[in-house]
Amino acid sequence: MRDHSERDVCTKLVTPALVSAGWDLHKQIREEVTLTAGRIVVRGRLTARGKQKRADYVLYHKPNIPIAVIEVKDATHNVGSGMQQALEYADMIGAPFAFATNGKGFVFHDKTSADGRLEREIALHDIPSPNQLWSRYVAWKGIAAPKRNLLDQDYFDDGSDKAPRYYQTLAVNRVIEEIAKGKDRLLLVMATGTGKTYTAFQIIWRLWKAGAKKRILFLADRNILVDQTKTNDFKPFGGAMTKISNRQADKSYEIYLSLYQAVTGTDDAANIYKQFSPDFFDLVIIDECHRGSAAADSAWREILEYFSSAAQIGLTATPKETKDVSNVDYFGEPVYTYSLRQGIEDGFLAPYKVIRYDLDKDLTGYRPEAGTVDRYGHEVLDRIYNQRDFDRTLVLDQRTKLVAAKITEFLKATNRFDKTIVFCEDTEHAERMRQELTNANADLVAENHRYVMRITGDDPLGKAELDNFIDPKAKYPVIATTSKLLTTGVDAKTCKLIVLDQRIQSMTEFKQIIGRGTRIDEEHGKKFFTIMDFKRATELFADPDFDGDPVQIYEPGENDSPLPPDGNEAPATPKGGFGEEEQPSIIDGSDGDLPPEPLRKFYVDGVEVIVLSKRVQYLGPGGKLITESLRSYAQKTLQKDYKTLGEFLRRWSSAEKKQAIIEELEALGVSLEGLREEVRNGDAFSSFDLLCHVAYGQPPLTRKERVEKVKKRNYFAKYEGKARSVLEALLDKYADDDFAPLENARVLQLKPFDQIGTPVEIMKGVFGGKSAYEAAIKDLQAELYREGA
Numbered sequence: 093m094r095d096h097s098e099r100d101v102c103t104k105l106v107t108p109a110l111v112s113a114g115w116d117l118h119k120q121i122r123e124e125v126t127l128t129a130g131r132i133v134v135r136g137r138l139t140a141r142g143k144q145k146r147a148d149y150v151l152y153h154k155p156n157i158p159i160a161v162i163e164v165k166d167a168t169h170n171v172g173s174g175m176q177q178a179l180e181y182a183d184m185i186g187a188p189f190a191f192a193t194n195g196k197g198f199v200f201h202d203k204t205s206a207d208g209r210l211e212r213e214i215a216l217h218d219i220p221s222p223n224q225l226w227s228r229y230v231a232w233k234g235i236a237a238p239k240r241n242l243l244d245q246d247y248f249d250d251g252s253d254k255a256p257r258y259y260q261t262l263a264v265n266r267v268i269e270e271i272a273k274g275k276d277r278l279l280l281v282m283a284t285g286t287g288k289t290y291t292a293f294q295i296i297w298r299l300w301k302a303g304a305k306k307r308i309l310f311l312a313d314r315n316i317l318v319d320q321t322k323t324n325d326f327k328p329f330g331g332a333m334t335k336i337s338n339r340q341a342d343k344s345y346e347i348y349l350s351l352y353q354a355v356t357g358t359d360d361a362a363n364i365y366k367q368f369s370p371d372f373f374d375l376v377i378i379d380e381c382h383r384g385s386a387a388a389d390s391a392w393r394e395i396l397e398y399f400s401s402a403a404q405i406g407l408t409a410t411p412k413e414t415k416d417v418s419n420v421d422y423f424g425e426p427v428y429t430y431s432l433r434q435g436i437e438d439g440f441l442a443p444y445k446v447i448r449y450d451l452d453k454d455l456t457g458y459r460p461e462a463g464t465v466d467r468y469g470h471e472v473l474d475r476i477y478n479q480r481d482f483d484r485t486l487v488l489d490q491r492t493k494l495v496a497a498k499i500t501e502f503l504k505a506t507n508r509f510d511k512t513i514v515f516c517e518d519t520e521h522a523e524r525m526r527q528e529l530t531n532a533n534a535d536l537v538a539e540n541h542r543y544v545m546r547i548t549g550d551d552p553l554g555k556a557e558l559d560n561f562i563d564p565k566a567k568y569p570v571i572a573t574t575s576k577l578l579t580t581g582v583d584a585k586t587c588k589l590i591v592l593d594q595r596i597q598s599m600t601e602f603k604q605i606i607g608r609g610t611r612i613d614e615e616h617g618k619k620f621f622t623i624m625d626f627k628r629a630t631e632l633f634a635d636p637d638f639d640g641d642p643v644q645i646y647e648p649g650e651n652d653s654p655l656p657p658d659g660n661e662a663p664a665t666p667k668g669g670f671g672e673e674e675q676p677s678i679i680d681g682s683d684g685d686l687p688p689e690p691l692r693k694f695y696v697d698g699v700e701v702i703v704l705s706k707r708v709q710y711l712g713p714g715g716k717l718i719t720e721s722l723r724s725y726a727q728k729t730l731q732k733d734y735k736t737l738g739e740f741l742r743r744w745s746s747a748e749k750k751q752a753i754i755e756e757l758e759a760l761g762v763s764l765e766g767l768r769e770e771v772r773n774g775d776a777f778s779s780f781d782l783l784c785h786v787a788y789g790q791p792p793l794t795r796k797e798r799v800e801k802v803k804k805r806n807y808f809a810k811y812e813g814k815a816r817s818v819l820e821a822l823l824d825k826y827a828d829d830d831f832a833p834l835e836n837a838r839v840l841q842l843k844p845f846d847q848i849g850t851p852v853e854i855m856k857g858v859f860g861g862k863s864a865y866e867a868a869i870k871d872l873q874a875e876l877y878r879e880g881a
Contacts (some may be wrong), residue, residue, distance in 0.1 A: 096167040101195035102148065105216060106164060114221040115151060125150045127184055127258045129439030132612070133761035134620045137506070140758040141439065147181045148174075151189075153226045156247045156261045160189035160225060162198075171213065172199035186262045188232060189225055204232035239272040245302035247294055248328055256294060257440065259430045260287055264294045266428045267405065271299065276403040279381075279423035283432040284409040284607025285441050292377055292407055293325045300346070305374040305403065309348045311395065312379040316558065318349050321379075341367040348373075352395065365395050373402045381406035381423075396422075410603040432603065432610065441610040446623045446630050446709045449498060453488060453701050454479040454627070466694040473694075479627060480595060483517040486694045487524070491701040495593050495626055496528035498703070499571075502589065502624065508536060510588040511561065513608055514573045517594050519548045520693070522573040525593065529571055542568040548575060564616045585613040588621050596629040723770045723786055726762045730787035737788040744780060744877065750831045754779060778830055780877060798876055799827045807875050811868075814848050814858045819872055821845060826876070834869055 096104070102123065115121050124146055131142040149162035161182040163174030175192040179201060182190040188203035198219060201211045230240050247256070247264070256264065263280055270278055282288045292310070299305040310326075312318050322335055326349070333347035341364050376399050396404055406423045409432075435441035457478040464472045477486045503510060514529070516522040526546040536543045547554040547561065547569070560566040562584045575594065590609045596602045609621035623630060734740035747753050754764060767782055768774030773794075774782060781792035793801075802823060808816050821844050825833035833839040840851035848854060859865040 096195050098148075098164055098166045101164050101166060101193065105195040106149065106162065106193060109216040109219055110149075110151070112217065113219045114223070116222075119155060120152045120222055122150050122152070123148065127181060127438075131437055131439045132443050132619050133759065133763075134443050134445060138763045138766050139619045140761070140763065142759045144439070145181065145184070147178075147185075150181075150185065150187075151222075151225070153222065153229070154244065154246065155249070156256055157243070157265060158185045158187050158261070159229050160187050160191065161185070162191040162193065165192070165194045167195050169194045171197050172211075175199055175201060175211075184262075185258050186265065188229060189220075191219070202228070204228045233269055233273075235269060235272050242268060242272045242299070242302050242304050245298040248297045250328065256290070257287070259428075259434075259438075260291045260294070263291050263428045263430065264298070267295050268298055270427050271304070271403055275424075277423045278404070279406045279408070279426045281408055281410075281426045281429040281431075283430060283435045283441065283610070284604065285611040286430055286435050288407050288409070289321050289325045289379070292379070292405070293328075295405070296326075296347070296375070296377065297328070299375060307346050307348070307373050308375045308377070309350065309373045309399070309402075310377045310379065311350055311352050313352050315351055317379060318351050322349050336364070340364075343368065343372070363394075365398060368399075370398055371401050373399050376402045376404045378404065378406050381408045393422075409607055410600040432606070435610070440612070442612045442618065442620050444606070444609060444621050444623055446625060446633075446707075447502070448625045448628070448630060448707045448709070449703055450628075450705045451491065451494065451626065451701055452704050453491060453699070454482065455704060458486075458488065458696075458699060460696065464696070466696050468695060470692065470694060472696060483521045483593070484595075484693070486696065487521075488699050488701055489695065489697045490699055492524050492528050493532075494701050494703070495591075496525060496532045498626075499529065499589075499591055499624065500532040502622070503533075507588075508533070509567065509570050511584060511586045512571045512589040512591065513584065513587055514571065514591040515594040515596075515605060516573055516575050518575050519546075519550055521593075522546050522548055522575050525573045529573065533571075536570075540568050544571045544573070545569040546574070547572045564613060584608055585611040586616050586618050587611075588618055589624060590621060591624045591626070592629040593626045594629065595627045596632070599632060602629060602632045722763065722766045726757075726767055726783075727787045729757065729760050729762050730783060734787075737784065737790065740784065740787070741877075745874065749835050750779070750873075751835055757783075778826075780831075795827045795830060799823050802872075802875050805875070807872075814854075815868070818845065818848060818854060818858060819868065822869070822872065831873070834873055837865075 107117070107121070107123075110121055111117055126144050126146050128145040129141070130144040133140050133142055147161050148164040150158050151160040151162070153159050161178045163178035163181070165173045171194050172192045173194065175190065178190040178192050182188070182201075190201040192199045192201075193216075195216075197216055198214050199211055200214050200219075203210070230243065235243065243265075245268075247261075259282075263282065267278055267280060280288070280291070282291065296305070296308050296310070300308065310321065312321070318335060322333065326333060326347070329347045332345060333349065334342060334345040336348055336350040376396065378396070404423070432441065436443050457476040459476045460472040460474060462474060466472055472486070482488060482491060499512065499514065503512065514522075514525055516525050523546050526544055529544045530537050533543060542557060542560075545554050545557050545561075547558055549555065554572075557569050561569050561572050564586045587609050590605065592605070596605065606623070609623070612619060730740065734743060744750065744753065758764070764779055764782065767786060768777075771777070771782060771786065776794040776796070777785070777792045778795045778798060781790075781794075781798075784790040785792040808820060811819060818840075822834060822839070825839060837851055837855075839845065840854050845851075845854065849857060855862045855865045859868055
């Protein structure tokens with residue numbers, strides 16, 4: 093028993109105990125359950141995946157309805173050693189029960205405990221049955237017996253390996269449980285790119301199949317969102333589903349998808365939704381509900397109030413909380429929130445780095461000389477113009493050229509065919525930016541004029557290219573200039589560069605814009621994205637509200653209570669602060685940008701604009717932006733784990749595999765390839781010397797210099813014949829490829845070793861066995877690093 097490994101404990105003790113207690117091996121027990129993908133760490137142009145979170149066991153009431161976690165340790169650990177890990181995973185998946193074991197018994201943590209005792213030790217054969225845990229679960233959730241059948245309804249399963257991620261099942265299960273308890277206004281907050289629509293589909297499917305909701309209305313405010321939903325995530329509804337179009341209300345379906353503009357109008361005759369009786373729908377789901385549904389005078393709010401007897405679920409990545417609009421006021425506090433920061437931490441969303449440009453005229457301002465006229469002969473008003481004015485009331489053509497030049501410069505240094513979105517102040521600014529980017533990339537535009545396109549709501553040709561822009565397989569368009577059209581809902585998975593030349597002070601809009609880049613597409617090489625900021629919009633990263641819990645802002649009217657609804661206190665944002673929304677509502681049913689402001693713009697040519705400063709920042713642990721080089725980051729990271737050179741030397745010498753140390757560092761964001769680029773002659777140094785040089789300032793030796801020192805010490809004198817030939821050849825391989833050949837016996841299949849014998853013949857016949865060969869390799873590595881750094 094004492095020598096049982098963790099795997100032995102699982103297969104010989106835990107699984108048999110579970111089966112004996114009545115757990116279904118195929119439907120209720122899952123081993124080695126991967127919960128997260130592992131955070132993507134970005135340094136320079138290189139990426140690495142961090143460690144995944146993986147539970148030893150997850151126990152389910154039914155597939156995708158988890159209720160318990162078991163964490164297993166080998167027999168040398170105490171029985172409760174894995175409890176803290178089990179509790180972390182149980183919290184992640186929303187399970188109230190956690191078990192820890194070393195094979196000798198269980199420590200059982202029960203959040204539903206009525207006697208206040210959360211943990212107790214039990215024998216292996218006393219683990220509760222599925223029915224016992226489920227009964228405690230539903231009682232703890234406060235779900236009455238007649239409603240429990242709703243929780244038993246299966247998820248949709250198409251027979252493929254696709255399964256919801258842990259946070260998606262948690263979101264679905266939370267909504268189903270709240271509806272079972274009778275709640276009819278619910279808010280679900282999930283970051284862009286985390287599968288809100290797929291989650292909504294599973295919610296609808298379970299409620300529909302259970303017969304709890306028979307007619308469902310799914311509302312969105314852009315055609316592309318409705319069409320994407322119908323053809324992708326909602327496809328399994330088949331003939332039961334329809335899209336309301338041509339202002340016709342066919343009442344023979346069960347699942348209705350609609351653009352809200354398609355069912356509303358300026359008079360009662362145009363309000364198609366009133367062709368349905370107020371109690372026609374059992375459930376209304378409002379996608380991207382921050383974009384107007386919460387405003388008391390909006391068209392969406394009219395629909396919600398008309399179908400007030402239906403359960404209503406708001407979906408959003410960014411709950412809107414301003415003086416005039418409140419999602420929380422209408423729907424209540426979110427039943428579940430999965431934030432951008434958490435998605436990046438889990439490795440399901442792409443991290444980003446930020447390049448901030450400060451332009452001289454943006455910071456110091458521009459004041460025209462008296463009597464200055466613009467290119468159209470209009471006299472420019474005599475005042476100081478600053479960043480707030482540029483491209484809104486005054487245009488400096490050199491500024492536009494400079495921004496286009498910097499975008500082009502970046503793409504030339506990375507990949508000129510990386511999909512790029514440039515956010516501009518308005519459609520006129522987007523057109524000017526298109527022209528300048530066309531001129532800056534004349535060679536590629538000459539090959540295909542769609543290399544750069546303006547995609548805005550008022551341009552049919554540009555809008556027609558939207559599908560191609562978001563299609564990973566379509567080469568063109570590459571660069572899209574826009575103002576509002578691409579801020580939300582557009583699934584541009586391969587977008588690698590987001591350019592902000594738009595003054596953004598709405599946290600809601602800012603998060604939505606950032607969300608255009610957060611989707612990962614590893615098949616097409618998209619693991620992270622870059623934000624290039626010319627208007628200091630990314631200062632919103634420092635705002636406390638960025639990815640924090642939404643704050644309800646309440647300003648009571650003359651006859652209103654001084655307390656906000658539900659007694660939640662929240663300060664109003666001062667005028668001019670980030671809570672003051674500048675985003676106008678959509679004027680009509682088109683998918684697009686607002687018309688340009690009627691204010692006259694002045695177009696001033698020939699005013700020099702230069703870059704004052706450029707900063708590159710990375711998203712570090714905890715979601716904070718870090719401004720530092722990879723070299724300084726590596727130094728700090730290494731010294732945190734190994735305070736002195738001596739500590740690092742001991743760790744390097746004792747490691748069975750040097751690659752394990754490299755992988756540990758890369759998981760923390762220290763990329764060896766990136767360091768080689770930053771350190772002069774870095775490719776020639778061994779990994780060992782590179783790390784010692786960067787972290788502790790030691791003079792580095794090249795791999796060839798280390799090899800020569802070993803040879804000069806006459807190290808090989810103790811070996812003869814073929815053994816000496818093998819080790820000398822391995823040393824030459826080290827000079828070329830670092831330590832990898834020394835740690836992988838497959839190198840013996842290559843030249844010149846194949847002329848000496850097969851790998852088995854070399855190990856047995858030349859060295860006397862595998863262990864003797866490995867001992868010789870270990871001795872050779874010790875000799876290589878004998879002088880330290």
